[in-house]
Amino acid sequence: MFSRFWYFVLAAAMGFALAAAFLAHAAYNRHSRSYLADQLRRDRLELELRLRLDARKRIDAIAPMAANSDVRTSLKAASDRPERGLEAPATQLLKGRLEALNRQLEQGQADILFALDARGKIVVRVGGAGTVSKTAGFSKLPVVERALTGFSGDDVWIYNELAYLIAARPVMQGGRYVGALVHAMEIDEALARSLGERLPGASVGFFKGERLIAANAPQNIADAPSSALMETGLRVALKDSSMLSGHRTDPIALGEEAQAQGVYSLVTGSASHAKTGYVVARPLSLLPSPMQLFASAPKEDVDAIPMATVILVPLLLGLLGLGSMYLERDRPFHALRLATDAIALGRSHRLPTTAFRGAHRKLGEDINRALTAIAGDAAAVARTQPADLDEILGSDESKSAKPYFGFAGQSGEQEIPDIPELRSERPEAFEQTPGFEQPPASPFGADPFPGSPSAENSEPFPGSGSFAEAQPPDAPGLVPSAASPFGEPADPASGLVPSTPESPLSPAAPPGAPVSPGAPVSPGAPVPPPPPAAPPVAQSLFSRSAPSRTDDTATGSRSGANAPFADAAASASATSTNGDHSSPLFGDSGSNHTGSNHTGAMAESPGAFEELDFLGNDDDGATMVAEIPRDLLAATSDLTPEEADEVHFKEVYDKFVATQKQCGENASSLTFDKLAATLRRNRDQIVSKHGAKSVRFTVYVKEGKAALKATPIKS
Template identity: 25%
Template sequence: MILSRIWYVILAILLAAAYYIVALAVGQYNRRNQAAMEETLKADSQVVSWAMQVDARRRLDVLLLAAVDPSIAKSIRGANGKDAVPAASKDEGAKALRAFNEKLPADYKNDVLFIADREGRLVAQVGYDAVNGFGEFELGGYPAVFDALHGFLRDDTWVWGGRIARVVTRPVEDEVGQPPIGAVVALRWVDNSFAKEIGKRTRTNIAFFALGQRVASAASTDGFDENSLEALGSDLKAVGEDKGFKENGRTDVRPLGDDKGGVLFVRLPGDAWELGGGFAVARPKVAISSPTGFLVGADDTDKKNVKLWLAGVIVGAAALFGFLFSYLEHSRPMREMKNQAEKLKNGQIDTLNLPRFRGGYRPIATDINAGIQRVVEKGGGTARKPADLESILGPVPAQPSMSAFSFPLPEGSAPPQPVPSNPGTHTGANPAGPGATGNNGRFPGAPPPPNTRPGLPPPVNAAPSTPGFGQPERTMAMSGAAPQAGGFAGGGPPPVPSPAGKLGAPPPTPFPAVSSAKKLGKDEEEQTMVAQPSADLISAATGANPALDPAAEWQQVYEDFIRTKRECGEPTDGLTFEKFQQTLKKNRDALIQRHGCKRVKFSVYVKEGRASLKATPVRD
């Protein structure tokens, strides 16, 4: 089932990757829309400021008709120089203002019109009857009116009684080249109709506020809820304390309501600046709340741009691979299981054919076969057992077994440190020291190799070996040094007489040392030593029978064992030849009885950094 499981993992990874990519796309889309909304709001605020300036210029142009009206000029001349404005001047001026305003188009009509004399006193008005009760009411203190009385065209924004008014002023001249005799002032209240007019021209959602309250608002873009502008009132207090709003006249983009959009607050120039008058432009926030938001917000055009054939190919390929893996790892093994189960029921087979199953079905089939065998055994039948190879192929020849043993360390001695050593043969001169023989690596009294006996080949550089079941014999290097006086240096027994001496053989001739030196360098020298012949070759040359008297061979093994222990850093105190010989004899008798061999050959090797003995049965 590994293919199906891997396919499930791949599908899970692809699904997770798709979700991750869509989530990244949602985040990038929202972030870029947020940046675009902020840039759009900044542009909207600038466009609204320009639109209000253009509207003021148009009203100033239209106000020229009132500035050159003879009736208005006559009413101003009648008031100039008088302590009180005559009633005739008031009536004549008001009548002229009404006639002027009625002639204007609807988009240019004014809500309030004033006539001011040379000193800024109110001569006549239309649309603001609240000033009739104030006889000393004047307009000369406003910067816009003051500039108009001095011949300038001005526009401004006033805040009266919690209301915002857009103001334009124009001087009234009686004679060309003479100072103005008065001024005409026109006001347009900033209400919802004014906000709709500005919003329609600029395609913005706009709201005007003053004294911490929203004054007027209008929504001019599709999809924007005008009621969300009412939430600006709760944010105006924080806006008034904003550092950027106080110093630069505008704030950064702030969230609108419950983060449904963004809003930017701008301060109105002129007289309204000090009274906290301003406007705000707002935009809805276009964002996707979740990866599935792409499906909700997509329209027919977006859906047409999707390559449905590619989506179909992906779905078909994924389904094809899924069906293929399901067939290979489920349907086909189950069909095989069903077929064999029917054969088992009909008696055509006794057990399930295991090679026909793959994957996790094979252990199941194995358990079923094991269960069948258990049922057969419980019913008294003969259980199916593994084939007897010996009954089929015949008796298997007995193989000699090998045994290895080592001597225990004396009590209180520390285990030796491992020393790299070749477990095979030892070559080279015997090192001097306790237990060394000093006689070419041989124990005193051991028979030297025969080199003059007729019929035997002369010794060569490498010692010949007589294999015992494929095991090589140990060889020793000859140094040609003279034997040491005093016999056995290790404190052991005197040397055992050579078996050749017992049989009356002539005294052996010492094995000559053959060496050769070759000049390799300035201080380098290489020496080749002739190894000692094996014990089998010595016994064959001298006629000795090691099976009858193996003392000489064991003496050589004892020397090799002592030397190897010293090379490995092991203590040799208390290890005498008598103890060593008793151990070898005990193991030899046990192996001869076990394997039925004629004799046992012992050799020394290094095992895990310690000297050990290996016993090899010899049948001939």
């Protein structure tokens, strides 16, 4: 039981471990996503901050240009002559000066640098492609408009299909604003790389519409999102209302397998209107299966595992399981194997099933039956059955039918003849009890008691022995004659059946005839035909005393019909030591009497004996017609039948336990409730099957163990 429970525990532990693994797997992935989302948000803020600082750097970078005197004077001149513009030499001077200043900015130099007059018209352009008309200007562009009014600022333009970071600064000369400088730096790979270096492990890209215009992926990250991967999220990002309103998107899964996530945001500037923005992306490291927890675990985590616990606890649990397996399976199996070995070696003929429990006991019982069946001795099957209560009484209908009412040589399915009635008043009962119908066949023919000991060895069926002695040598069987001797009153002195010539049990039988239990009960023995009608055996049967017969067997005489009731203890003692073939006895005096009656009945009428062989599984104690103990009858005279049965069950229980103890059996496992339930069940079966009014059970010793017999009561 424990091992089974242990299997369940192990299965539960395995399930728990699997659940924990899956939970850890899910938690790891969820944490990875959450951590990555937070990291991307931080990256986006970092990138936004970098862009902001870069804008300020560019504004500051052009401050020296705006302060340059040549620049200021040239722009002042251009502003003062808006119609004519700046002269060509002055324009060249200004352009040269701006180029020189721009080069000084090194990494921060502008890709395109504009010098504007006070109206915002382009005076000089440094860098860029194409020509610029003299009427072109930027005065309506917000950043330029602010610069012309005295404010430095920044913006992002889409200038001729390219995206530029713009910084503008006013130029002052003579106490007024004479123009502005516009610094334009293209958003390209260099800018993306520069920003990406400030975000270790992150891929940075800039997009314009659905096209990525610049991107940088870290080289030291194998699975860093590429520009193509970042571009895949643009379609989703460009539909994101949050981003279009000037904020950022939530992390967007990139790629078909969502192997990366990216946060998209529009740039801060006019170009945001053209859906120009940037993306920060990082790879998403998810575990494809719980087993990857081990593979992905860092070394420090592995080192932190309490290896002693991890090893010892499963080892201890495993040993515990092995121990339970040994106790519950291996050891009983070993015992069973030893027992079978003993059988194989000839040291034993049957398995000690009482030494086994559970399935092993059932297996032992089956083996015993099989052994018996193989031996071809069906009677041995019953005899070798252990004196187990359930086995005797049967736990179901099929089992209980046989042991109680089986006749020797008669299967349990055969119909049971009428059961003799019992009366509360014993003598009258004996007198009024009708005889039993003759069974269809002699029980001795079918149940010959092959193992019955000799008569000298306190034969369990002394009646049979005596009967054998009493019957004429030529008597073929124990069939009562038509003029049954049981009709004769018992000899009070001897307790024997009156010696009549007709009686097979007549004392006239040659004394000292060979007592051979096997003779009358041998399977091959001739069986006399049953009498045509049941003789009134009960009267004669119960008018005799089995103890007398027993005593007769031992002593050869008995005094009076009531004597058996007086010396019950002695009789019981003698009977209890008879072993397998001891006469079935009740534990009290009544038992003796009953047994006496039984044996007497057997002696007087084999047919009656056959009729009374309730215990088909116990040939030696099968024949009995109960005589209700007087004290029991007295005690139960005022009780209802059910109450009387309960009182009877209690007595049976006490006797059975006492007998078990006497036999050295373990009586601790048997409770009254269990026994009573069994008795009730069998009582009901007997009553329903045989029409008896009630049933009385007796305790006797069989093969050195306590056993029970049932006696139906007709009235």
